[in-house]
Amino acid sequence: MRLKQPPWLLLSDVGPVPGLDDPVQLSATADGFPSPSAVADASRSPTPTPAEASATSRETPKSKPKSKDPAAHLIYMRYLQRNQPPRTSIEKFGSGYQDYLQAPLQPLTDNLESVTYEVFEKDPVKYDWYERAIAQALSDWSKQSKPTSSSSGAVVIAVAGSGRGPLVTRALRASNTTGVPVEVWAVEKNPNAYVLLQRHNDMDWDGVVNVVKSDMRAWKGPLVNPTTTIGQAVTSTATSPASPYGKVDILVSELLGSFADNELSPECLDGVQHVLAPQFGISIPSSYTAHLTPILAPRLHADISHRAVTDTTATETPYVVMLHAIDYLATTVPDHPRIQQVWEFVHPLPESTLAIAEARRGGGVSGGGGGSMAGGDGANEHNTRHSRMKFVCRNRGVVNGLAGYFEAVLYDGGVEGKVELSTRPDTIDEKSKDMISWFPIFFPLKNPLYYPDDSELEVSIWRQTDDRKVWYEWMVEAFAMVGPAKRMRLGMSEVGSSRKVGCLM
Ligand SMILES: C[S@@+](CC[C@H](N)C(=O)[O-])C[C@H]1O[C@@H](n2cnc3c(N)ncnc32)[C@H](O)[C@@H]1O
Incomplete structure (x- = not known):
């Protein structure tokens, strides 16, 4: 065998x-x-x-x-x-974590520990790619002679969610290598990481970085008044005609989870977009997409069923897991690849979208009113998604759940090419070989779904929100082909829903 x-x-x-x-x-x-x-x-x-x-x-x-x-x-x-x-980098790094189910991190509601950041910082690829993306963006800014948001002419960069500062270091390095001067702001809400950022600033960055302790959604932007204390988070909503807050030219963030948007990058970036220079401001990443494929995973199914005896949310939790004893069920055929894109988020959003969201907040009718189907005012409705995908399976099999991956475009340099990240097994080598920061996500099915030879699996998945939380719902249907263009539905899974363990906004 x-x-x-x-x-x-x-x-x-x-x-x-x-x-x-x-x-x-x-x-x-x-x-x-x-x-x-x-x-x-x-x-x-x-x-x-x-x-x-x-x-x-x-x-x-x-x-x-x-x-x-x-x-x-x-x-x-x-x-x-x-x-x-030879084992791939992620196999070496994840040795001992094969098929070990983990609840996804919630860096927005929880404050990560220093050792967690230390693990992130071991990635040999992610930070290099961010540095490449920032360097390309700076070179383009300078080549295109775009106006900057600082009085000195330096390009204003904010790293939103800086952690212990690895992306800040890379932004400074990108400025050195390209010769494009920058003014850098580091915004972080985790008080422990904030202390480390301040220490880095004193010891490694010659005090040139403006360190701010704030939720990025409450940050008013870079202070332009030099007499005001740098690093002060201001949460007042008052705006005066001569605002002391400037704008950011390049907003750098790394808020991605194993399924791209599952750690609420879209919601966080929406909340900080108001600091971005309206005409020329850019976001790194500029977009990200989630991807899925149905899998056979009997070991994970057994583990989750065992947990379900004492934990009612066990079968409703999307887990982060280094998939090992699994098999892919779908075959790649024209128009229906084995792994398919589910949805996309793009930053910055059109101003009109954010204006509608703001109008809906608090129940305003001018944004369309009516609230959201899942509850709430509908202010986060623009971040809901739904996708239905067809997968073709030549051989009979059993679906235990869905394996999820993501791709992100950090910066699209046009003819210079895109700087991209991928966790998809079929594109990771081409886009970000040896990147180890993310294991896949696994959306379990409560009961296995059996199907015969020559079947089609239709996967439906929703990203839901009630303005306080974000969660996913998912299901799989199996169809047998009974003629060249005729099929019969054989069965469907129960609908999984992570509402009870959803991410708090
Ligand atoms: C995945 S970590 C990345 C940290 C760092 N940029 C890196 O690449 O190592 C995300 C960071 O964003 C911070 N964060 C998440 N949501 C935030 C928010 N709304 N405002 C400020 N910081 C946030 C978290 O505390 C965490 O430090």
């Missing part, structure tokens, strides 16, 4: 049988390892197809002496073990 993941082979009761050919003719050297000729032999076809195997056995002269080596199986297994493809 050939498995997708190591161990590759499961052998049972298969000691060498006297008088029969060994499955693979190997000879061992004195140290117990295969001889070079045996290795070459084995490497020729480590996984022959049944046709190749039978052709090989037909070619084998009957007169060839039969191997009696009792260690042949062991030697071959060692050979396979040594010649496995």
Whole structure:
């Protein structure tokens, strides 16, 4: 049997049988390892197809002496073990976390611990890509001679949700490498991270960074009055004609979860967009998309069913998990790839969208009124989403849930190309090889959904909000093809809903 993941082979009761050919003719050297000729032999076809195997056995002269080596199986297994493809960065990093279910972080409502930031900061790719994106944005700003929001001519950069400051360091570095002067603001609501930002500013950034402790949604923007204390969060709503607050040219953030928007990046960035320079301001990332595929995951299903005995939300929670003992169920066919985009968020939003949201807040009718279907005034209605996707499955199978991934465009440099992140197994190598910051997300089905050969799976998923919370609802339907263009619905899953464990805004 050939498995997708190591161990590759499961052998049972298969000691060498006297008088029969060994499955693979190997000879061992004195140290117990295969001889070079045996290795070459084995490497020729480590996984022959049944046709190749039978052709090989037909070619084998009957007169060839039969191997009696009792260690042949062991030697071959060692050979396979040594010649496995190298583990990917995320497999090395996540070793021990395979199929370990974790509730997603909620960095908006919870304050992350320093060690969590330390883990983020180990990513060898994410910060380099952000630095590339910021450098490209600065070069373009300068090439296009766009006006800046500072009186000195420096491009104003704000890192919204700075954590311990790795993106601030990268913004300063991007300015050094491009020679484009910047004024940098670091905005963070976590008081512990704020202290570390201040220390970084003193020790590493020569005090050039303006550190602000504030929820970004309450931040009024960079203070332009030099007599006012830098780092002061101002939450008053009063605006005077001569506002002491300036604008930001480049708003850098990293608020993405395993399903892109599940840590409420859209809601946070909506709340801080008012500080962005209206005409030229840009957001890094400029957009992100969520992606799904149905999977077989019996181990996760068993674990979740076990948890459900004591936890009523166990089957309704989207988990962050390094998927391991799983199989993808869908085949890629034209128009219906194995992994499909679910929805997209783009920043900054058109001003008109935010104006409608603001008008709806508090029940105003000028924004369309009526409130939202899920409750609330409808002020966050523009961040709801719904998607229905069709997946084609040639072979019968069992769906245990949906595997979710994301892609993000940090900066679209036009002809220079896009700087992108991806966690999708089929595009990560092309877009952000070796990035380790995110494991996939898993939306479980309470009960497995069985389907026969030649089926279609239709996946529906909603992003819901009641203006206080955001959650997801999801379901899968199975259809059998009963004619070239005719199908019959065979079954559907229950609707999963993470409302009870939703993300607080
Ligand atoms: C995923 S961490 C990224 C931290 C850092 N930028 C990095 O890449 O290592 C997100 C950070 O945003 C902060 N954050 C989330 N929502 C925020 C909000 N509404 N206002 C200010 N900070 C926020 C969190 O406290 C956390 O430090």
